[in-house]
Amino acid sequence: MIIEPLAGALGAEVRGVDLKAADDALWRRVREIFLEYAVLVFRDQQLEPADLMRVGARWGEPCHYPFVSGIDGFPFIFEVVKEESETVNFGGNWHSDTTYLAQPPLATLLHALETPKQGGDTLFANTYAAYDALSEGMRAIVNKLVGLNSASLKVTGGRRKMHSTIGGMKTQDMEKADEYEAEHPVVRTHPDTGRKALYLSRSHTIRFRDMTEQESRPLIDYLQAHQIRPEFTCRVRWSPGTLTVWDNRCTQHCAINDYHGQRRRMRRLTVGAETPQ
Numbered sequence: 599m600i601i602e603p604l605a606g607a608l609g610a611e612v613r614g615v616d617l618k619a620a621d622d623a624l625w626r627r628v629r630e631i632f633l634e635y636a637v638l639v640f641r642d643q644q645l646e647p648a649d650l651m652r653v654g655a656r657w658g659e660p661c662h663y664p665f666v667s668g669i670d671g672f673p674f675i676f677e678v679v680k681e682e683s684e685t686v687n688f689g690g691n692w693h694s695d696t697t698y699l700a701q702p703p704l705a706t707l708l709h710a711l712e713t714p715k716q717g718g719d720t721l722f723a724n725t726y727a728a729y730d731a732l733s734e735g736m737r738a739i740v741n742k743l744v745g746l747n748s749a750s751l752k753v754t755g756g757r758r759k760m761h762s763t764i765g766g767m768k769t770q771d772m773e774k775a776d777e778y779e780a781e782h783p784v785v786r787t788h789p790d791t792g793r794k795a796l797y798l799s800r801s802h803t804i805r806f807r808d809m810t811e812q813e814s815r816p817l818i819d820y821l822q823a824h825q826i827r828p829e830f831t832c833r834v835r836w837s838p839g840t841l842t843v844w845d846n847r848c849t850q851h852c853a854i855n856d857y858h859g860q861r862r863r864m865r866r867l868t869v870g871a872e873t874p875q
């Protein structure tokens with residue numbers, strides 16, 4: 599196994615691994631580097647949906663993703679497709695996955711099937727590094743905050759954009775978006791590493807507990823801008839067969855929408871529902 603870091607802050611490309619054939623010793627090593635790099639990229643993985651389920655099971659139990667239907671026979675896997683004719687993409691705002699659920703998934707697996715000739719990369723940010731870089735005074739403030747996270751249509755980057763024109767996704771429960779709400783600490787402690795990470799986003803965090811939206815918004819905006827500073831990020835370029843697995847407990851991601859007129863098709867699976875602490 600060869601590990602090539604993608605950037606200073608997070609992310610690694612893992613070469614020389616066929617995940618379908620990996621034994622327990624290799625999986626133990628993958629787990630170690632997952633906790634170290636938070637975003638792992640495996641190239642040229644030939645994974646049918648059943649294989650993706652088996653690989654995902656190494657991280658945790660599959661999670662249901664609200665609003666969308668799974669592919670035939672695999673209710674937990676859905677396709678993220680942007681057609682040549684579409685201009686809106688899925689996940690085009692910085693976020694950690696489904697933080698409006700009481701138990702968001704610890705990891706997401708995204709497997710590329712069709713990729714544009716150029717463009718369609720995904721950015722990731724290290725939210726441990728963002729927390730560590732805050733001043734002592736600001737850390738003391740955010741340590742005490744609880745965020746209200748919502749799938750509400752009101753929130754920038756919420757369901758409104760995702761489901762208007764995305765191809766290949768059947769939308770369900772749209773009228774129930776406001777019902778998906780969960781409170782989580784703004785600073786969470788990673789259960790495996792013990793490190794603290796920021797856990798809020800402009801896409802999903804509406805306000806802080808015991809504060810109004812107007813009072814909360816400036817600090818949410820500041821922390822969002824802070825946690826995606828270039829030095830906290832890495833960038834994943836895709837090709838067919840690329841599998842990227844990321845740790846939602848200490849990262850945010852954003853799909854870059856710079857490939858209008860070209861098709862991009864991915865399969866996506868989230869695993870390991872966990873209560874943020």
Ligand code: SIN
Binds near residue numbers: 719720
């Ligand atoms: C997402 O999972 O939010 C989108 C990631 C991508 O399509 O690159």
